[in-house]
Amino acid sequence: MDVKNKVVVVTGGANGIGRALCRRFAAEGARGVVVADIDAEGAETVAKEINGHSVSVDVSKEDDNQRLVEGVTNTFGQIDLFCANAGITGERGGIEVSNESWQRAWEVNVVSHINAARAVLPGMLARGSGYLLHTASAAGLLTHVEGAPYSVTKHAVVAFAEWLSITHGDEGIGVSVLCPLGVHTNMLHGVEGDRNSFLLKDAVEPEFVADVVVRGIAEEKFLILPHPEVAMFFNRKASDYDRWLRGMRRLSAEVRGQGQ
Secondary structure, eight states: OOOTTOEEEEETTTSHHHHHHHHHHHHTTOSEEEEEESOHHHHHHHHHHHTOEEEEOOTTSHHHHHHHHHHHHHHHSOOSEEEEOOOOOOOSBSTTSOHHHHHHHHIIIIIHHHHHHHHHHHHHHHHTOEEEEEEOOGGGTSOOSSBHHHHHHHHHHHHHHHHHHHHHGGGTEEEEEEOOSOBSSHHHHSTTGGGGGGGSTTOBOHHHHHHHHHHHHHTTOSEEOSSTHHHHHHHHHHHOHHHHHHHHHHHHHHHHHHHO
């Protein structure tokens, strides 16, 4: 898909990768860029910068997604590209993490993608065209050694995107899933930034990710990987799962050692 003259919605558009995507889509000549975020002020700031539109939305709520899609459709006539980009890191740990934290990660990182597809797909299918971009993480193909909720929910996003592509790919619906490693955003450098310190070495800027995304959706690639090494690790995982697990155990031990 060429985003020129297209109508694009980006959730989580107020910061980080989402903000970079909004700026890049506007620079590429999109007919309309809708910045959707629970941070209404941040979304409005980005929208003003790119001459776009802002919408305050809680992506974990189905009604908010329906309202978002209906509002954009009423304004522009249709949505060509929907970027389900919003997400959270969740808590460090695994079985000791509370049910409430697990549920919140599930709602924001997974249910939001289901809500978005449920809202936007009917219109795309009716006209036989449309594109869905799902922001997951390299953790969705590999894992995150410190955070089970993040790792599990990002795996679920990849699985859902796969299902959408298999089910609707022959009906004019393009699907891509974005799986970066470290990116210089609030998620990496925020209050929980120490947990991701091992990702800092090869971290890239959000603008670089946006460049890769534009190229990826132009080629209609399912996996969009700003870090080429992710493909190498993914291939190693598939070819020798036990060896890969041993390597990840070593990484986990190293990261735990750094945190002591």
